[in-house]
Amino acid sequence: MTTPDHELDARNLNCPLPILRAKKALNGMEAGTVLKIMATDPGSVKDFAAFANQTGNELLDSSEVGSEFHFLLRKA
Amino acid sequence: MEFEHYQLIALYGFLVAMAFGAIANRTHFCTMGAISDWINMGSRTRFRVWLLAMGIAIIGTQSLYLTGQVDLSGTIYHGTAFSWFGYMFGGFLFGIGMTIGSGCGQRTLVRVGSGNLKSLVLLLVLAVTAYMTLRGLLALVRLEITGPTTIDLAERGFASQGFDELIGTATGISKTVIGIALTALVGGGIVLYALRDRKVRTEFDNLLAGVGVGLVIVAAWFITGVLGYDDFEPTPVEGVSFINPVGNTLAYLMTYTGSTISFGIVLVLGTIAGSFLYSLLTGTLRTEVFHDRSDLVNHLYGGVLMGFGGVLSLGCTIGQGITGMSTLAPGSVLALLSIIAGGAMTMKMQYYLYDGMGWWHAVKCTASDLLPSK
Numbered sequence: 001m002t003t004p005d006h007e008l009d010a011r012n013l014n015c016p017l018p019i020l021r022a023k024k025a026l027n028g029m030e031a032g033t034v035l036k037i038m039a040t041d042p043g044s045v046k047d048f049a050a051f052a053n054q055t056g057n058e059l060l061d062s063s064e065v066g067s068e069f070h071f072l073l074r075k076a
Numbered sequence: 077m078e079f080e081h082y083q084l085i086a087l088y089g090f091l092v093a094m095a096f097g098a099i100a101n102r103t104h105f106c107t108m109g110a111i112s113d114w115i116n117m118g119s120r121t122r123f124r125v126w127l128l129a130m131g132i133a134i135i136g137t138q139s140l141y142l143t144g145q146v147d148l149s150g151t152i153y154h155g156t157a158f159s160w161f162g163y164m165f166g167g168f169l170f171g172i173g174m175t176i177g178s179g180c181g182q183r184t185l186v187r188v189g190s191g192n193l194k195s196l197v198l199l200l201v202l203a204v205t206a207y208m209t210l211r212g213l214l215a216l217v218r219l220e221i222t223g224p225t226t227i228d229l230a231e232r233g234f235a236s237q238g239f240d241e242l243i244g245t246a247t248g249i250s251k252t253v254i255g256i257a258l259t260a261l262v263g264g265g266i267v268l269y270a271l272r273d274r275k276v277r278t279e280f281d282n283l284l285a286g287v288g289v290g291l292v293i294v295a296a297w298f299i300t301g302v303l304g305y306d307d308f309e310p311t312p313v314e315g316v317s318f319i320n321p322v323g324n325t326l327a328y329l330m331t332y333t334g335s336t337i338s339f340g341i342v343l344v345l346g347t348i349a350g351s352f353l354y355s356l357l358t359g360t361l362r363t364e365v366f367h368d369r370s371d372l373v374n375h376l377y378g379g380v381l382m383g384f385g386g387v388l389s390l391g392c393t394i395g396q397g398i399t400g401m402s403t404l405a406p407g408s409v410l411a412l413l414s415i416i417a418g419g420a421m422t423m424k425m426q427y428y429l430y431d432g433m434g435w436w437h438a439v440k441c442t443a444s445d446l447l448p449s450k
Contacts, residue, residue, distance in 0.1 A: 011367075012367030012368060012371060014178035014194075014371070014374070015106075015108075015109060015112065015178050015179070016108070016109070016112035016116055016175070016178075016423060016426075017426065019112065019116050019117065020112075020116055020423065020426060020427050020430070021430065023116055023117075023427075024427065024430060024431075040367070042360075042362060042364075043104065043109070046104055047109075050113060050117065050119060050121070050122075051117050053119075054113075054117045054118060054119040055117060055118070
């Protein structure tokens with residue numbers, strides 16, 4: 001399992017805020033580093049898949065942990 | 077048991093709305109999400125899916141209209157009171173509301189069906205605000221706003237605000253010819269633009285959402301305009317719309333014994349039911365509640381802005397954005413563009429304000445992002 005370099009707490013945020021904050025967080029990161037995002041919005045699963053697909057940042061993992069959704073994104 | 081004519085129409089409406097709710101639930105059909113994908117990710121796929129629905133709705137609806145099967149002249153979209161400021165200001169407020177309320181009226185109904193209690197609270201606030209704007213205290217405010225800014229097209233010799241009527245009367249060209257040309261150009265053009273994206277053409281959910289929602293809009297016109305036609309007891313010709321009907325649904329439920337069901341009410345109830353059934357069958361029913369203070373406050377603001385704005389602009393992302401557009405009316409174009417502008421601006425503001433940037437600075441950055449720079 002890849003260890004994340006940065007973490008983003010997007011819990012309790014509604015669409016479109018998790019994506020917006022992830023975009024912001026990635027802006028301040030170096031290429032190749034990994035961001036872990038924790039969210040509670042069920043829509044975020046589909047959103048982060050589309051986000052990775054579109055922006056080229058690799059979605060290393062997308063998992064449901066209890067009532068939360070966790071994502072690992074590697075900055076392109 | 078025998079159904080009265082109006083009950084049968086209501087039943088058809090309910091079934092079509094159930095299909096809408098189920099499709100929207102499965103495919104995440106969401107106008108705000110489509111704008112967010114575009115603004116925040118640079119992906120227009122979801123927006124193109126949304127446009128596919130609009131293009132199909134235009135072609136289908138205009139086919140019914142131009143062949144004389146559905147008379148759109150009595151609908152709110154073709155009304156001769158052209159309240160340009162109402163469409164724009166109402167649409168803009170609606171766009172802000174749907175962004176901070178995490179979804180428009182249609183999305184809220186789908187979420188209620190999937191167990192989201194936050195959306196249920198938003199829906200109740202939206203319903204009360206919409207009804208107040210329609211008939212209550214806020215109606216006074218609405219009339220103050222629209223009264224001085226409404227252009228009476230009838231006074232200028234136009235029978236409706238449909239583009240066919242406006243262009244036909246102004247130029248003397250046959251309205252049917254104009255209608256056919258516009259349908260081919262605008263409807264066909266939008267469908268082609270939508271299908272240029274490979275993901276729209278090839279992914280099942282995208283096609284299901286675009287084609288499915290487009291057909292639902294056409295089916296609603298067919299039900300009220302063709303099946304609902306009756307010499308003695310005609311059904312008002314009505315398309316799929318959600319803000320005004322949400323207000324009416326609340327009023328209907330509270331005054332049930334003295335009320336008759338209408339098409340808009342069954343659309344609201346059917347959409348919730350369809351989404352609920354889909355969630356139940358796929359095991360995705362999930363109770364969601366408010367996390368904190370700002371979560372509640374945002375949803376309340378969202379409900380108020382959408383209820384007031386949606387009535388002012390005579391419709392929401394579906395009511396004006398797809399149904400209104402399917403009638404090819406200028407008011408719908410104004411309302412839709414204003415909804416998109418309000419939503420896009422709010423997303424940009426959220427992005428900049430999160431940095432701790434001051435309001436004024438955030439407004440300037442937003443403007444420079446959204447306005448053409450060269």
